[in-house]
Amino acid sequence: MSDTDAGSGPDDDRDAGWFRGLRSEADDADTAHERIAAGEAATPRDWPRLAVDSGFAESASAYYDRLHEATTQATREAVRERERADDKQLIHTVRAMDDCERVANELAERAAEWAGSLFEETDAGLAGARAVAEREPSGDLERRAVSVSARAVDLADERDALSATIERIAPAVAPNLAAMAGPELAARLIALAGGLEPLAKKPSGTVQVLGAEDALFAHLSGRAPSPKHGIIYTHEFVRGTRPADRGSAARALAGKLTLAARVDHYAGEYREQLHADLRDRMEAIGARAEADE
Amino acid sequence: MSDPALPDGVERRSFDGETRLATRGPPVYGEPTDGEWRAWDPERSKLGGMFELGVDTGLTGGETVVYLGAAAGTTVSHVADFAGPTYAVEFAPRPTRELLDAAAPRPRLFPLLKDARKPDTYAHVVEADVDAIVQDVATRGQATVAVRNARFLADDGRLVLSVKARSEDVTADPETVFDDVVSTLEEAYEVLDTARLDRFHEDHLGVVATPR
Numbered sequence: 001m002s003d004t005d006a007g008s009g010p011d012d013d014r015d016a017g018w019f020r021g022l023r024s025e026a027d028d029a030d031t032a033h034e035r036i037a038a039g040e041a042a043t044p045r046d047w048p049r050l051a052v053d054s055g056f057a058e059s060a061s062a063y064y065d066r067l068h069e070a071t072t073q074a075t076r077e078a079v080r081e082r083e084r085a086d087d088k089q090l091i092h093t094v095r096a097m098d099d100c101e102r103v104a105n106e107l108a109e110r111a112a113e114w115a116g117s118l119f120e121e122t123d124a125g126l127a128g129a130r131a132v133a134e135r136e137p138s139g140d141l142e143r144r145a146v147s148v149s150a151r152a153v154d155l156a157d158e159r160d161a162l163s164a165t166i167e168r169i170a171p172a173v174a175p176n177l178a179a180m181a182g183p184e185l186a187a188r189l190i191a192l193a194g195g196l197e198p199l200a201k202k203p204s205g206t207v208q209v210l211g212a213e214d215a216l217f218a219h220l221s222g223r224a225p226s227p228k229h230g231i232i233y234t235h236e237f238v239r240g241t242r243p244a245d246r247g248s249a250a251r252a253l254a255g256k257l258t259l260a261a262r263v264d265h266y267a268g269e270y271r272e273q274l275h276a277d278l279r280d281r282m283e284a285i286g287a288r289a290e291a292d293e
Numbered sequence: 294m295s296d297p298a299l300p301d302g303v304e305r306r307s308f309d310g311e312t313r314l315a316t317r318g319p320p321v322y323g324e325p326t327d328g329e330w331r332a333w334d335p336e337r338s339k340l341g342g343m344f345e346l347g348v349d350t351g352l353t354g355g356e357t358v359v360y361l362g363a364a365a366g367t368t369v370s371h372v373a374d375f376a377g378p379t380y381a382v383e384f385a386p387r388p389t390r391e392l393l394d395a396a397a398p399r400p401r402l403f404p405l406l407k408d409a410r411k412p413d414t415y416a417h418v419v420e421a422d423v424d425a426i427v428q429d430v431a432t433r434g435q436a437t438v439a440v441r442n443a444r445f446l447a448d449d450g451r452l453v454l455s456v457k458a459r460s461e462d463v464t465a466d467p468e469t470v471f472d473d474v475v476s477t478l479e480e481a482y483e484v485l486d487t488a489r490l491d492r493f494h495e496d497h498l499g500v501v502a503t504p505r
Contacts, residue, residue: 018417036405041417044445048420064378064401071403071418076393078406082386172386268387270432276463 017047019056036074085169087196094187097162104155111149175270176260200265208254252281301354302375316374319398335493338368339455342493351451356424361409364388366395373402380419384408422447431460436477443481458496467496
């Protein structure tokens, strides 16, 4: 591609300027915004000159006027779009993921059990359902059993897609919490608290036992010892710590997670210091086990 | 010009009896104003701090600039006041809303909601051979960001970078972090000058460099 044709030809949008193929009137605004938001190029070029050469703008100054208009509008829309990825959406996503997983497993069990009576050698669970879904059925009964297996597999795939979405939006909703807890645990904590703001307002002792409500109420009615941890048990800092120190680890982790949720809700920016503090604390707790050996 | 290290359009002026840096433009963050001029707070702006400390940035005024890590627009609004076309890249949506307010009355300030670590996502908008890159991103890998964005810079252009030691590693000694940053920068740049900005910004290093 020569240097002069960029921004004019209708095809090959890669490595072209954002204004390629747009007319000089302002009626292509939506396309322009979409291009600015989603376009890519490996190498920058002399866009103002190319825009003038291709007839998009009369002069460099007119080009900059249109660039200002287009970048401002595109960025305003992109901000609005990104801010829609809020804590409520994250809660819907994580709950839908759990439902898909639960239903996929139940349905897979049913399908595998059914298929076991129709076909030789079927495995249990989702792996079995996946194998059955690949079969060529003959007759109505086999067709139904294979079809039910295929639904179970679809639900399992949907669960994976929802998980990928959580990985993507959790860091936008709560950058510190997602970095500290991982996207999935961050989403679960937000869901259990009912939102990022309620989570930010909870004391760290509550965050420590979120998800262990049964054990907590058993304890409060005098029937059981106090729970050491709730859902944060899934975090490696807790699970990877020896049982004798898990209470300390859970308390330290919950404290930092609470701070992370507060920074995310009230400031919204990543703070490295928080994460380093937690690492230091965990090293200190890990050192106790080594000292005892 | 009374001060050779300051670009055209940046002056030291008196605000309530105090001499401060200032540029001409609409106010952005509640800073004191005097007619068209508005004070530039070196405590809130790394670039302002570098000018206040007399670092020779090579900026002369009127140049085309890419500003990485524009945040809410505090510094980039001053840059747009004295420079020419200014591309402002910021990745976090919340501060970008305020950046949009700063850009609205400045026809040559172009706000972009983009990740400075991925220049491919804005190379179709930001032009080639710009005169200066000003960078103030507080993420890990600040030197890598500068190296990746070197593609936008003219051969005789300037990188004016502020490095936050704590963004790289809060536990390490800042001097060690700065040495690592400078050696990574040297993949793509020749470092012309460095200065600690501690008087205004604790554990920050200002770097002026030019492409190799």
